[in-house]
Amino acid sequence: MKFTKIATEEQIEQKWVLIDAEGKTFGRMMTEVATILRGKRKVCWTPNIDCGDYVVIINASKAKFNGLGKINNKEYFSHSGYFGSTKSIKMTELLEKNPEKLFKLAARGMLPKTKLGAKMLKKLKIYAGAEHPHTAQLAK
Secondary structure: OOOOOOOOOOOOOOOEEEEEOOOOEHHHHHHHHHHHHHOOOOOOOOOOOOOOOEEEEEOHHHOEOOOHHHHHHOEEEEOOOOOOOOEEEEHHHHHHHOHHHHHHHHHHHHOOOOHHHHHHHOOEEEOOOOOOOOHHHHOO
């Protein structure tokens, strides 16, 4: 009888992954990022433990979007909890003003909606340009 080995947090080795978003399709890249953040490509993946790696995305403002209908029509809504406080922003405006938020929202939608998912999302670092302060971690 064979048993599946369950990993513990001490056994998990988290690495840093650098992804250049320039010229890459947004949706396909974000599914890859979500898979890396969850750690599902690792042999030691356990659903109730954070097995994923850290992800650094550079050139976020230069990502490619397929289908003009979605980028022109898609809206993101926010609500503070008070009556009449619903605000919306179009995807094109969000990409111009704050591409980091657009990438965070996409990743958040693909991760678990639990405390573990919030912990995984904190390991995602996004930068609109080519510079980032994580060169020391990526040198390993």
